[in-house]
Amino acid sequence: MYTLPGTVALITISAVVFYITSVLKTAFFGPLSHFPGPRHRALSKLPGIYTSIMGLEAVTRVALHERKQDDRPYKDPMFYVVGVNGCPDLSSADFGTHTKQRKILSQSFSDRSLRDLELIIRSWAEKMASKLSDKARTPIDMMTYLNCTTFDIMGDLTFGEDLKMLETGELSPWVRTIFGGFKAGSFWRGIRQLSVFTDWIVRKFLFESRKVRLMQRENFQYCSTRMDARLARTPYHPDLWSRISETEGGEGLSRDEYRSNSVLFMIAETNTSSETTATALCRMTYLLHLSKHGGILNDLKAEMHAVIQESLRIYPPVPPSTLPRKTQSGGVSICGHFVPGDVVVGVHPLATFHSPRHFKDPQEFHPERWLNDAKYQNDHLDAVEPFSVGPQNCLGKSLAYHEMRFLLASLILNFDIELINPAETWLDQRTHILWEKKPLMCKLRQVKG
Numbered sequence: 001m002y003t004l005p006g007t008v009a010l011i012t013i014s015a016v017v018f019y020i021t022s023v024l025k026t027a028f029f030g031p032l033s034h035f036p037g038p039r040h041r042a043l044s045k046l047p048g049i050y051t052s053i054m055g056l057e058a059v060t061r062v063a064l065h066e067r068k069q070d071d072r073p074y075k076d077p078m079f080y081v082v083g084v085n086g087c088p089d090l091s092s093a094d095f096g097t098h099t100k101q102r103k104i105l106s107q108s109f110s111d112r113s114l115r116d117l118e119l120i121i122r123s124w125a126e127k128m129a130s131k132l133s134d135k136a137r138t139p140i141d142m143m144t145y146l147n148c149t150t151f152d153i154m155g156d157l158t159f160g161e162d163l164k165m166l167e168t169g170e171l172s173p174w175v176r177t178i179f180g181g182f183k184a185g186s187f188w189r190g191i192r193q194l195s196v197f198t199d200w201i202v203r204k205f206l207f208e209s210r211k212v213r214l215m216q217r218e219n220f221q222y223c224s225t226r227m228d229a230r231l232a233r234t235p236y237h238p239d240l241w242s243r244i245s246e247t248e249g250g251e252g253l254s255r256d257e258y259r260s261n262s263v264l265f266m267i268a269e270t271n272t273s274s275e276t277t278a279t280a281l282c283r284m285t286y287l288l289h290l291s292k293h294g295g296i297l298n299d300l301k302a303e304m305h306a307v308i309q310e311s312l313r314i315y316p317p318v319p320p321s322t323l324p325r326k327t328q329s330g331g332v333s334i335c336g337h338f339v340p341g342d343v344v345v346g347v348h349p350l351a352t353f354h355s356p357r358h359f360k361d362p363q364e365f366h367p368e369r370w371l372n373d374a375k376y377q378n379d380h381l382d383a384v385e386p387f388s389v390g391p392q393n394c395l396g397k398s399l400a401y402h403e404m405r406f407l408l409a410s411l412i413l414n415f416d417i418e419l420i421n422p423a424e425t426w427l428d429q430r431t432h433i434l435w436e437k438k439p440l441m442c443k444l445r446q447v448k449g
Contacts (some may be wrong), residue, residue, distance in 0.1 A: 010160040033218040069298040076324040080361040087256035089264040107243040125410035146278040160235040186432035227262040283315040306370035312386040313353045322346025358383045416445040
């Protein structure tokens with residue numbers, strides 16, 4: 001038989017349990033639960049009431065929004081690896097370090113700096129044309145010669161040094177090791193993603209092995225030694241460090257940051273690196289089918305930008321890279337949807353650029369879509385961002401365009417280019433961070449007059 005005090009206690013406990021259950025349900029499973037914010041503010045109105053009563057509303061609200069902005073996804077450490085000297089470069093740096101480095105390095109890629117570099121890039125375009133003229137009417141691999149040229153350009157702009165690859169017509173052992181590293185890295189990163197155990201195994205017995213550490217050190221030393229030599233002398237022409245030295249006396253970056261970013265400039269800067277520019281040029285050579293598309297060729301001088309943009313859409317140089325980010329432990333809101341913490345997210349460029357929702361005839365090469373052609377008036381051209389977007393997009397975007405325009409123009413003005421085997425599908429390639437490209441065999445005929 002229930003007593004009055006017992007009944008009151010039961011009702012009170014039931015009410016408390018019901019209230020707590022309702023609050024928890026609303027906070028964690030309610031219609032507004034997907035919005036980001038401090039969970040204790042979702043559980044109770046008291047924190048908000050307190051800040052209002054105490055006159056702290058303005059300060060507290062701003063702080064809350066700043067904190068949620070800081071909860072942006074961060075770079076996936078499995079993809080962005082800090083160099084052997086332990087100093088992050090522009091690619092692997094956290095938000096604060098990236099902001100500092102980018103502010104300094106952006107001087108190297110300003111319009112004023114690029115104007116200073118135009119003569120150097122042009123001279124290399126002329127050297128390439130001269131070298132290729134010696135090979136006229138002889139089957140050559142355009143992929144190799146363009147890679148040699150663009151690596152030599154970056155060597156000159158980064159170290160003030162000719163790497164002699166165009167001169168020999170062969171990629172150096174260092175470059176071949178880098179290309180092999182992309183493929184191996186793609187494989188082992190996949191193994192690491194299987195489980196915590198496989199991640200530990202790969203890191204412990206492969207990445208920390210003496211052989212791998214030695215290879216990493218040799219690769220880093222290749223660039224750092226040249227970077228030190230460049231900083232020790234006055235360059236004979238402007239390069240990527242000239243503007244930084246002039247404006248800040250070279251004090252904006254530490255010596256290790258110079259070294260780390262010199263490696264980045266040579267092998268890892270998406271759409272700025274030598275490999276990426278060469279890929280873009282080979283892609284354009286192939287897609288134009290210069291021996292067949294006279295109409296496009298006649299318009300090329302005036303409409304080169306459209307050709308470049310369409311080539312980047314069809315065949316982006318870094319196709320499988322989603323530039324992966326990991327969400328913070330508390331989760332983050334992306335495009336209006338709450339994503340839990342510790343989740344890898346990214347956008348696949350090739351899937352976006354080839355989507356029929358964005359483009360008519362998405363698999364076909366049509367530069368005219370960039371020239372206001374009525375047939376393609378509904379294309380979403382703004383969906384093509386081969387250099388990424390936002391504060392961490394490719395710093396060397398303008399430099400990449402400069403290289404592509406100069407080198408492509410040099411090829412077109414000096415040679416008729418014929419694909420030796422036009423029936424071969426050169427674009428049928430596997431991807432390991434970069435495209436695993438096949439030789440692009442061509443025959444050149446010198447243009448007379």
